[in-house]
Amino acid sequence: xxxxxxxxxxxxxxxxxxxxxxxxxxxxxxxxxxxxxxxxxxxxxxxxxxxxxxxxxxxxxxxxxxxxxxxxxxxxxxxxxxxxxxxxxxxxxxxxxxxxxxxxxxxxxxxxxxxxxxxxxxxxxxxxxxxxx
Numbered sequence: 001x002x003x004x005x006x007x008x009x010x011x012x013x014x015x016x017x018x019x020x021x022x023x024x025x026x027x028x029x030x031x032x033x034x035x036x037x038x039x040x041x042x043x044x045x046x047x048x049x050x051x052x053x054x055x056x057x058x059x060x061x062x063x064x065x066x067x068x069x070x071x072x073x074x075x076x077x078x079x080x081x082x083x084x085x086x087x088x089x090x091x092x093x094x095x096x097x098x099x100x101x102x103x104x105x106x107x108x109x110x111x112x113x114x115x116x117x118x119x120x121x122x123x124x125x126x127x128x129x130x131x132x133x
Contacts, residue, residue, distance in 0.1 A: 002047055004029045009051075009063040010122050013112035019105070021066035049082055056086050060121060061108040065101060074101050 008029035012020055022044060028031050033040040048064040055063055062083075068077040080091035094100050111117050 001032055002051060005047055006051055006055075006063065007122075009066055010112050010118070012066055013063065014118065019066050019074070021068055021070060025067055045078060049078070052082055052086075058121070060117075062104060063108060065104040065108055069094050087121050100115065 008025065009020075020042065022035055022041070025031070026044065030072070031044070033044055035041045035044070048067060052062045052064045055061065064079065064082075065075070066072055069079070075095075077091065077095070080095045083094050084091040085087070085109060089097075091097060112122070
């Protein structure tokens with residue numbers, strides 16, 4: 001499931017504008033989660049956190065910044081607390097920084113729209129071979 005989320009968000013970063021919602025992510029990545037159930041919504045949040053930790057550890061931008069939490073002006077407190085955990089600053093200060101989230105999203109898009117980064121880090125070799133072949 002983590003792989004499907006990652007691949008979906010990489011393609012989203014490359015080909016879409018704006019952000020996606022939890023609901024769209026579940027539907028478009030075919031995750032089969034029911035977000036009306038607290039446990040399954042929590043499971044998705046945990047998967048996004050795990051993905052963010054792995055991407056950050058590999059020196060790549062946080063793909064989860066592209067997933068907007070409805071009613072939280074972009075991201076909820078847990079996202080900012082994760083950013084604090086990753087050494088980006090104190091979470092409340094990050095939340096108040098007007099351009100913090102916008103800059104994360106721009107950095108993420110720029111990284112994944114770079115063809116060399118995409119080829120090296122996306123694990124989409126079969127997909128890109130079939131498209132170009």
